[in-house]
Amino acid sequence: MPVSKRRASCASDFSPSPPPPRSKKTKPASAIADFSAILTGDTEDDVALLPARTHAILYHKPLLLSRPQDVASLLAWFERVSDSRAMPWRAPFLDPAHHDPDKLKEAQKKRAYQVWISEIMLQQTRVETVKSYWLAWMAKWPSIHMLAAAPEEEVLAAWRGLGYYSRATRIHTAAKQVVADPELQGSLPQTPPELEKVPGIGAYTAGAISSIVFGQAVPILDGNVARVLSRQLGLYANPKAKATTDVLWEAARVVVEKAQEVKQGGATPGQWNQALMELGSTLCTPLKPACNECPIRASCRAHAEATLPASKGGVEDMEDLCKLCEPFPNDIKPEPAAKSEPKSKSGKKMRQATLSFGTFPSTEAKETARGSGDEALHAHVCKFPMKLSKKTIRTESCLVCIIRRPAGEYLLEQRPASGLLASMWQFPSLTLSTTEAGSTPAPPTPPTLAQIDDFAASLLGSKAAAQAHQRIGTIEHVFSHLHLTMHVYCLGLAKDVDLPAAKRKKEEGKARNFGSSLGDTATRRWADAAAVEAETMGTGMRNCWIAYQQQATTPAQAKTKPDKRKA
Template identity: 45%
Template sequence: MPWRKPWIDPSSVPDAAVLRERLERRAYEVWISEIMLQQTRVATVIDYWNKWMAKWPTIHDLAAAEPDEVLAAWRGLGYYSRATRIHEASKIVCADEDMQGLLPGEVEKLQAHIPGVGRYTAGAISAICFGRPAPMVDGNVLRVLSRQLGLLGDVKTDKAVIDLLWGAATALVEAVAQDAEQLSTGDDGHALSDRPGRWGQGLMELGATICTPNPNCSGCPISSSCCAYGEGLKLATDTDGPSKSKTSTPRAIIPDIEDACTLCQAFEEFAVLDDAGQKPSETAKAPLQKQTSLQSFFFASTKDKKTTSSPPDDAACMSVITNHAKKFPLKVVKKAVREEQTLVCAIRRGDGHYLIHKRPGKGLLAGLWEFPSSILSDPSDAQPKSRKQIATRYVHSVLGLAAGDKRLKHVGELGSVPWLFSHLKLTMHVQLFSVKDIDSASAPTVTGTSSGSRWSNDVEGESMGTGMRKCWSLVNEAMDMAE
């Protein structure tokens, strides 16, 4: 990963101006990488990051860029509002009298002053670049800590569970920071070292490669401290089976951990979802069992324990351990994705220009250009004949033409483009129109929008989302065939 570089120790750079320049560059690089990595695979980000840094090597270069340039460079990464926030934030950082291009080193200041920077990204910048003991908690780390603590909770939406795991991450990184043999000291007196950044990245790497949704527990370097591993080992090596009493003479009546803990959920209710967050079929369900109790770990009489018939590294034993660990964190039923159909209308002028309009600055695909589009609100309108009629009426209104105006011609429906967002399954029906003898000096305002509209003779070069670009490919192919 090209953004992984050695930590800059302030004590090793005596020249303050040189140190500031290096920190400014390093913080910018880490910031861009962390934003790109949100919801995006590392393999994809590497190429984008390299091209981005070649185009805008400093935050000052980015601040001076045009918005459409930034969106074009982001094309294909998705979640385009990230690019807009990065660009706006770069201008803020460069214009600020205190920052002057250097991102703050403190988590609180990063979150307060830099748009689009939450506590994870702030922690990453603070720890990796500035050597501060700040936690870096992404989805991978939440999973690792959930298993380490044996916490069967919702790590996505349950605030109490999330806060507990962030608290654990904070305690860990602060302890790790104190282990440094040599510490530099910041201007505010805080001890600085490379350990917080290395620790945070190592924990994320563990979750991305070993402690994955389908974990490799046999290759895990921290299984000895993992509660989920210990519970799985107990289940695997208890010859009486997990549902039977572990001792006939307990020293005290101790409630099961899921009953005593206000954060954990019971396995019977929540731990039977598959990796996709769906309930398995009735035939695929395994016998339900409760999380191993504290009593079975610590209060059983040693004389009643039976010798296990399988060593801990036995394949069958490890399978039980892994299957138990897979239940952490809590898998919740995913909401059904909303489905929507829309008419994408490519309107071609006689001179080969196409009408495009800019999406609003906030929301889905913010700030990108697209062909005028109309949502089909009634499922009964989804038939081809109805789509043609609705699209024709819509384009008449967009161009300000009276119904039946002969200057407008519906060339045809070119095909349908399916596109999946995280919350929306969209089907775009591409309609091609030609229009003659209209004013070429101005562009109409597309109905239902407040953003700018214009005629373009270079649709290929416009900042469009990947889905809309697929619609343009259908239009382009149709025009090539017509010629």
């Protein structure tokens, strides 16, 4: 799926992860213990003032816990706006108090299936795009039993355009498993620990199903919720660190429990979780948060920091200093730093100290940097959550060969069952060059005719002489981790050629590169244009086919563009 079509953050980014290797960025294990400990303590009233934002760990205790009126306010806001984006998978909570137990079980079974599919689709794609996919999916397979009985090819075809096809495969595997399980009999489990045993269901999806369908007071954490909570808590911590994720999950847990306690208008934990997500995707957006319309503005640390003048904040006991937050980037030009860095009582360096710690910029500098009104507010609030500098992604240049027999058939091959675009069909492709992430990519060089002929011969045998090479064009495709440049060529064969018998059936591990030459391990077949059209392909490969068809419909033009380069 192209990066541009992905949501700002993928939900799975926030799944609890194994501890990262120790590095300067790794927080001490005590960070989450410190955070859990403050949840029972008094709430910190002081605001962490700019420029230093000096604060204790207690500062991150969610103010929502001591402001039930704000919890009620967010739930009431969600009640008003929940239908405004017309999401077909949203439906009233199935309240056990108002349903016959037998009918309730069947209704929950269906609702859990619907929520599950919607959440997996939404992890990759915008709401507006998902609507039509979800409706088509439910029309085709209205129950988990029907999905379990569907051929895999059909499931992959229904997923076409959503990207990350392995998720469709996992949904299908999970459906078969849940239907075959003698205890579950097609019903998804109700609790996150049990749900997470189902293939493809992580902590986020488990929390969503459990809270939305079964009304359990369990947390969820996706990109939207993480942004809202980071701002609510004033947490400026490495988003990739396990300690940060753990703290956000813990914060999400305590606030959903608080929401259950408040129960504004009979609202359920699922409604609270959806309210947080809705707030993150409509008001508390990454670049232009509408704080003036926000129902939980009064409990927002980031908002409070932005509206108070810069001053020297204080923590009475430096031993209490927050160990989670990183030094805060100040827009204010620092005055010369003190020669020695400030130290705590124990003599350790203070984590939150910045160049400007303990110094005070001139009034003029403050006004220049912080601007006024919304601009200054956005500039401050949008620093949360902390951003890491973007790493460059891996690049790959590959040859894509559309090989055509005189009878009008095209050679297709199937990718391995695991790895990039698992089990998808493609035109034979050969990796020409790669550059690892972080290195300077070499300019993509087109293949030579000798490379193209050698590749075709490796697929079809030496007798498969090409009558014509036609250069179709160069197509760029960006995955989340890979920038791919595809040099697309059509080879018209002079005579029909049969495929050599496959020498090995066994697949050799995951295909890391897009254009891995699959050698004689791949399943290959000839397919006419209609069969190519109907085949399950990735978006990039589909674009190669579209580009070829566009040239094929203008043969006069195509004939004028044979590739006459020397091998």
